[in-house]
Amino acid sequence: MNHFIRNTGLNFLAWVFAIFSTQAFAGTWEAGPTIPEGAEEVVGASVGNSLLVYGGLGPAFTPRGLFWMFDISQQKWIELPPSPIPVHHPAFVTVGSKVYLFGGFVKPEDEISWKPVTHAAMFDMNTREWSSLKPLPTARGALTAAAVGSKIYVIGGVALPDKSGFEGLYFDRPTKQLTVNEVYDTDNNTWSQAAPMPTQRNHMGAATIDGKIYVVGGRIGSGFTLMSTNIGVNEVYDPDKDTWEPRAMLPTARSGIGVVALNGRIHVLGGEEWSHNRAGVFRQHEAYDPKTNRWSLLPSMQFPRHGLAVGVANGKIYAISGANVAGGGGAHKDLTYMEIYSPS
Numbered sequence: 001m002n003h004f005i006r007n008t009g010l011n012f013l014a015w016v017f018a019i020f021s022t023q024a025f026a027g028t029w030e031a032g033p034t035i036p037e038g039a040e041e042v043v044g045a046s047v048g049n050s051l052l053v054y055g056g057l058g059p060a061f062t063p064r065g066l067f068w069m070f071d072i073s074q075q076k077w078i079e080l081p082p083s084p085i086p087v088h089h090p091a092f093v094t095v096g097s098k099v100y101l102f103g104g105f106v107k108p109e110d111e112i113s114w115k116p117v118t119h120a121a122m123f124d125m126n127t128r129e130w131s132s133l134k135p136l137p138t139a140r141g142a143l144t145a146a147a148v149g150s151k152i153y154v155i156g157g158v159a160l161p162d163k164s165g166f167e168g169l170y171f172d173r174p175t176k177q178l179t180v181n182e183v184y185d186t187d188n189n190t191w192s193q194a195a196p197m198p199t200q201r202n203h204m205g206a207a208t209i210d211g212k213i214y215v216v217g218g219r220i221g222s223g224f225t226l227m228s229t230n231i232g233v234n235e236v237y238d239p240d241k242d243t244w245e246p247r248a249m250l251p252t253a254r255s256g257i258g259v260v261a262l263n264g265r266i267h268v269l270g271g272e273e274w275s276h277n278r279a280g281v282f283r284q285h286e287a288y289d290p291k292t293n294r295w296s297l298l299p300s301m302q303f304p305r306h307g308l309a310v311g312v313a314n315g316k317i318y319a320i321s322g323a324n325v326a327g328g329g330g331a332h333k334d335l336t337y338m339e340i341y342s343p344s
Contacts, residue, residue: 029299032318032338036077037066039334040323043092044258044309045099047125049073051318052080052099053309056334057088061107061114064088067123070320070338072313084130085119089203091145091154095186097125100133102154102184105141105168113168114223116140116159120184134189138180142202142223144259146213148239152184153194153213155237158202158223171224177202181237195242199233205259207266209290213237214247214266216288219255225274225327230255234288248293252284256327258310262317263343265289267298269319272306272326279326281306285341301339308335317341 039056046052049072056064065086069078087104094100101121105114118135136154143157159176160166169175177200183192197215204218214236219228232250237243254271261267266288272281283304287296301319308322319339 027299027341027343029301029339029341031302032340033070033075033077034336034338035068035070035321036079036336037064037068038321038336039064039066040327041088041307042066042309042321043090044311044318044320045092045094046311046313046318047094047097047099049313050125051309051311051313051320052092052094053320054083054092054101055088055090055104057307060112061088061105063104063106070318080123081128081130083121083123084132085117085121087117087119087141089114089141089143090119091143093145093147093152095147095150095152098186099123099125100145100152100184100186102136102145102152103140103143103157108167111167111170113166113170113173114141115168116157133184134191137182137191137193138178140178140180143178144204144206144215146206146208148208148211148213150186151239152186153237153239154182154184155197155206155213155215156180156201156204156218169223171227175223177220194239195237195244197237198235198244198246199231201231201233203255203257205257205268207259207261209261209264209266211239212290213239214288214290216259216266216268217250217254217257217271225255225272225279228255228274230271230273236290247290248288248295250288251286251295251297252282254282254284256306258308258319260310260312260317262312262315264291265296267317267341269301269310269317270305270308270322274326280304281324281326299341303335303337303339305335315343
């Protein structure tokens with residue numbers, strides 16, 4: 001069973017464990033209506049009976065600023081108003097009927113690179129309007145975020161090193177990997193600091209179960225695949241105690257993943273890797289059970305990809321768009337596929 005476009009080198013014992021953990025939590029994938037515009041480096045969220053897809057990375061590192069909604073009841077894609085500042089690699093999370101956008105990268109005027117920003121905005125699904133928010137304290141991209149109640153925890157990412165002298169990040173430049181954990185209060189538009197994540201990383205994912213935030217996977221060393229190393233680190237943050245703890249590691253180390261919570265488990269989809277001068281993307285689907293601290297290998301997506309948008313609605317996982325080649329791996333296709341996972 002090969003879920004990667006080349007041999008993943010997955011640790012044999014982790015693989016055996018995953019195989020023997022598969023049966024109880026199997027499910028099925030089916031195709032859904034394709035999104036009108038596909039892109040790599042999109043992010044996803046869900047509000048009620050709708051899936052939201054934002055972002056995209058275009059030629060010369062230009063943010064595409066795509067913003068689409070899939071109405072499940074109508075089985076229809078609807079284009080939404082663009083954000084005030086188009087970005088790629090932002091954090092994207094919902095609280096109630098509002099979706100929040102933090103950080104990400106823009107393209108500087110004078111060079112081709114990734115410029116981290118402090119951009120923060122909110123889209124109201126009821127009014128279909130964007131509002132600017134108090135800026136993110138730390139300019140960064142390839143970060144993640146998760147909500148607990150009315151607070152959003154914006155975690156990790158990659159930034160420009162202090163006094164770097166550059167406008168943006170590029171392959172051959174040093175980058176600053178972050179552990180920062182900044183908390184946005186949606187009730188009063190304020191920021192505060194929380195305990196930093198133990199492992200500095202970027203391109204990871206996060207989801208909330210029972211009031212705790214699980215941050216999974218990602219990469220270290222750089223924000224760019226060919227200069228970095230994937231990790232399977234899984235760390236849980238307890239907002240009540242303001243503490244972090246390590247948990248069982250993701251069996252398949254990967255970055256550029258989609259992460260969601262469904263039925264008390266953290267689901268990790270897709271991803272990318274550079275290893276031994278070869279690039280690849282994943283179609284793996286692994287799920288973590290916090291109660292047992294164990295991982296399960298579930299049915300894979302049909303299409304391997306990274307930088308995909310994921311969301312949960314009506315008890316199902318939706319995996320949308322993304323790219324079929326790892327970042328920096330050459331010509332690729334911006335996928336328009338939607339795949340829908342139904343647990344058994």
